[in-house]
Amino acid sequence: xxxxxxxxxxxxxxxxxxxxxxxxxxxxxxxxxxxxxxxxxxxxxxxxxxxxxxxxxxxxxxxxxxxxxxxxxxxxxxxxxxxxxxxxxxxxxxxxxxxxxxxxxxxxxxxxxxxxxxxxxxxxxxxxxxxxxxxxxxxxxxxxxxxxxxxxxxxxxxxxxxxxxxxxxxxxxxxxxxxxxxxxxxxxxxxxxxxxxxxxxxxxxxxxxxxxxxxxxxxxxxxxxxxxxxxxxxxxxxxxxxxxxxxxxx
Amino acid sequence: xxxxxxxxxxxxxxxxxxxxxxxxxxxxxxxxxxxxxxxxxxxxxxxxxxxxxxxxxxxxxxxxxxxxxxxxxxxxxxxxxxxxxxxxxxxxxxxxxxxxxxxxxxxxxxxxxxxxxxxxxxxxxxxxxxxxxxxxxxxxxxxxxxxxxxxxxxxxxxxxxxxxxxxxxxxxxxxxxxxxxxxxxxxxxxxxxxxxxxxxxxxxxxxxxxxxxxxxxxxxxxxxxxxxxxxxxxxxxxxx
Amino acid sequence: xxxxxxxxxxxxxxxxxxxxxxxxxxxxxxxxxxxxxxxxxxxxxxxxxxxxxxxxxxxxxxxxxxxxxxxxxxxxxxxxxxxxxxxxxxxxxxxxxxxxxxxxxxxxxxxxxxxxxxxxxxxxxxxxxxxxxxxxxxxxxxxxxxxxxxxxxxxxxxxxxxxxxxxxxxxxxxxxxxxxxxxxxxxxxxxxxxxxxxxxxxxxxxxxxxxxxxxxxxxxxxxxxxxxxxxxxxxxxxxxxxxxxxxxx
Numbered sequence: 001x002x003x004x005x006x007x008x009x010x011x012x013x014x015x016x017x018x019x020x021x022x023x024x025x026x027x028x029x030x031x032x033x034x035x036x037x038x039x040x041x042x043x044x045x046x047x048x049x050x051x052x053x054x055x056x057x058x059x060x061x062x063x064x065x066x067x068x069x070x071x072x073x074x075x076x077x078x079x080x081x082x083x084x085x086x087x088x089x090x091x092x093x094x095x096x097x098x099x100x101x102x103x104x105x106x107x108x109x110x111x112x113x114x115x116x117x118x119x120x121x122x123x124x125x126x127x128x129x130x131x132x133x134x135x136x137x138x139x140x141x142x143x144x145x146x147x148x149x150x151x152x153x154x155x156x157x158x159x160x161x162x163x164x165x166x167x168x169x170x171x172x173x174x175x176x177x178x179x180x181x182x183x184x185x186x187x188x189x190x191x192x193x194x195x196x197x198x199x200x201x202x203x204x205x206x207x208x209x210x211x212x213x214x215x216x217x218x219x220x221x222x223x224x225x226x227x228x229x230x231x232x233x234x235x236x237x238x239x240x241x242x243x244x245x246x247x248x249x250x
Numbered sequence: 251x252x253x254x255x256x257x258x259x260x261x262x263x264x265x266x267x268x269x270x271x272x273x274x275x276x277x278x279x280x281x282x283x284x285x286x287x288x289x290x291x292x293x294x295x296x297x298x299x300x301x302x303x304x305x306x307x308x309x310x311x312x313x314x315x316x317x318x319x320x321x322x323x324x325x326x327x328x329x330x331x332x333x334x335x336x337x338x339x340x341x342x343x344x345x346x347x348x349x350x351x352x353x354x355x356x357x358x359x360x361x362x363x364x365x366x367x368x369x370x371x372x373x374x375x376x377x378x379x380x381x382x383x384x385x386x387x388x389x390x391x392x393x394x395x396x397x398x399x400x401x402x403x404x405x406x407x408x409x410x411x412x413x414x415x416x417x418x419x420x421x422x423x424x425x426x427x428x429x430x431x432x433x434x435x436x437x438x439x440x441x442x443x444x445x446x447x448x449x450x451x452x453x454x455x456x457x458x459x460x461x462x463x464x465x466x467x468x469x470x471x472x473x474x475x476x477x478x479x480x481x482x483x484x485x486x487x488x489x490x
Numbered sequence: 491x492x493x494x495x496x497x498x499x500x501x502x503x504x505x506x507x508x509x510x511x512x513x514x515x516x517x518x519x520x521x522x523x524x525x526x527x528x529x530x531x532x533x534x535x536x537x538x539x540x541x542x543x544x545x546x547x548x549x550x551x552x553x554x555x556x557x558x559x560x561x562x563x564x565x566x567x568x569x570x571x572x573x574x575x576x577x578x579x580x581x582x583x584x585x586x587x588x589x590x591x592x593x594x595x596x597x598x599x600x601x602x603x604x605x606x607x608x609x610x611x612x613x614x615x616x617x618x619x620x621x622x623x624x625x626x627x628x629x630x631x632x633x634x635x636x637x638x639x640x641x642x643x644x645x646x647x648x649x650x651x652x653x654x655x656x657x658x659x660x661x662x663x664x665x666x667x668x669x670x671x672x673x674x675x676x677x678x679x680x681x682x683x684x685x686x687x688x689x690x691x692x693x694x695x696x697x698x699x700x701x702x703x704x705x706x707x708x709x710x711x712x713x714x715x716x717x718x719x720x721x722x723x724x725x726x727x728x729x730x731x732x733x734x735x736x737x738x739x
Contacts, residue, residue: 036283061430072392086380086387090380090381090383092398093480094406094480107390109389135485136479152388156389253571310702313698314700314701315657315698316656316661317657318661319690319694322686326691327687360654417555420557432635448563448567449568449571452563455560456556456561456564459557460551
């Protein structure tokens with residue numbers, strides 16, 4: 001349902017993405033792992049056209065797109081098929097939780113307010129914030145804000161949801177509630193690409209793991225394989241650094 | 251020290267009758283300069299090639315010349331320009347029948363447009379790029395995101411400056427008499443001149459301005475509170 | 491429509507520029523006296539006495555709400571009253587410049603008290619404490635530690651104030667002052683205002699570049715007042731590879 005081919009991106013002299021390709025099937029939960037600077041966030045941002053790739057293409061839901069395009073209209077039509085959950089939530093500060101979720105429907109998709117409200121309430125209830133509909137972001141904790149962000153992404157019924165380190169900005173005690181929400185979505189078959197540092201989450205929830213380093217995909221595959229019998233030396237070193245007490249199934 | 255209190259008592263209600271003119275000047279000029287200022291702010295924020303340097307040069311010009319000079323230029327030059335423009339278009343409208351208050355609206359709004367433009371631009375830059383990307387991510391277009399998300403927050407950030415603009419506009423209306431518009435200062439001049447009690451007449455005006463501005467500021471503060479409700483929230487701090 | 495000739499523009503330009511001396515005169519005098527008043531007001535505002543604070547704030551509020559034109563006229567007609575004469579008297583004896591300076595000193599008094607307050611509050615309290623802790627006296631701490639930082643903080647505001655003063659002061663022609671605007675109007679009057687547009691252009695050519703020049707001047711002042719920020723840049727360069735080669739040792 002989503003295939004990405006040969007993405008290159010440089011910032012000045014810094015060649016961040018050096019030819020990245022991967023596929024995402026419907027219902028897949030893809031975890032993208034890697035150290036800071038490996039390019040994983042940049043990759044995601046290129047797919048949502050927040051950065052303009054230097055080369056590469058993407059096919060989503062049958063639509064073929066050149067990732068280098070600067071066309072606002074094209075970017076927008078792709079964004080209507082996807083949704084993005086940001087590391088620092090990026091909730092609309094001047095709107096309540098309910099309005100945050102409804103805006104993508106009423107303004108971007110010209111839906112009538114009554115239907116939009118129904119969808120928004122359902123989405124917020126699903127993430128556990130049905131009691132906080134008219135709260136402003138400044139009145140919500142980080143975890144709550146991120147869950148509103150997830151509800152906002154759900155409401156527009158995207159083909160795939162991109163998560164850019166959704167829990168990295170959260171206090172440790174709030175990480176669990178957001179991961180729980182994402183887990184729930186995975187169980188329901190939502191197609192997701194999640195850039196994350198949460199290893200156990202990746203191991204337990206993902207259907208596919210991609211390990212990136214230095215702008216390339218070093219290894220990708222099923223989580224049970226990657227986490228127990230990584231083929232590549234770099235992958236092994238990365239995992240060993242993060243999971244020192246991890247037991248390898250032989 | 252001899253001050254004619256009787257004159258003050260008589261003149262004050264007379265001068266006060268012209269307060270609506272002052273207020274009209276303030277309100278119309280403000281609502282003229284707001285959209286213009288927003289447009290300039292947008293152009294400067296996006297750094298639109300070609301337009302942005304022009305706008306900034308224009309803003310520098312307005313900021314760099316005295317208001318009274320601007321008033322004189324507008325008042326004396328615009329009728330000529332309008333007349334020749336109308337002639338070209340074949341209209342027989344007599345420009346000199348136009349009420350001079352229109353020139354006053356225009357002249358007064360020049361300065362406030364520039365102040366508003368700067369304040370809104372700064373406000374837009376305070377609103378982080380993340381807010382903009384959030385809007386795009388749910389499928390809104392750039393302009394839609396600006397209108398619903400970025401601009402309201404920029405406006406809230408610029409509110410204190412807006413209040414200042416209103417105050418400065420009110421004070422600037424004191425010059426409207428040079429454009430044959432009689433507001434409170436103009437009236438004071440007439441009354442004071444008729445009996446050579448200038449000082450007492452200006453005392454009246456002095457008091458009136460304080461009252462008007464104090465009231466306008468109160469109104470503004472109420473408005474500011476309402477639109478910045480999202481900054482403090484309506485609920486008790488129950489961050490569960 | 492009038493003829494706009496270069497010759498006339500130059501005529502008005504060269505005729506009015508000498509009046510800049512008058513402009514600078516009232517600017518400098520008003521800034522000096524205004525700052526003195528402002529300092530006093532600031533001391534009152536930050537004192538423990540509630541009465542003093544109230545009075546100071548009252549002064550600032552009242553002045554803030556008064557248009558320059560009204561204040562000019564009040565001072566022009568009212569100052570003689572204070573000195574025990576009739577309102578409007580003594581106009582021939584006192585130079586108009588006096589009234590102008592008094593008016594704008596009143597304004598600068600109010601605005602400078604706010605500028606001083608903001609500038610002082612922007613200097614962290616720890617700076618003064620550190621100064622005292624190394625043995626500097628209160629006066630010395632103020633002179634070497636607090637004041638330079640205050641000045642740097644206040645520079646943009648001071649620059650704005652001067653520019654505003656020049657522009658507001660143009661109104662003084664209404665009480666007869668022959669500053670740049672007043673002089674230009676006088677010259678124009680002699681020609682029966684036949685070349686008004688040329689006069690406007692000439693005036694714009696005087697005021698606009700002057701303002702821009704002053705803006706740059708004050709920005710330069712601000713940079714000159716912060717050598718510590720410049721040295722910081724040098725240290726930062728030292729840390730980069732190429733900078734290290736240049737500044738090694």
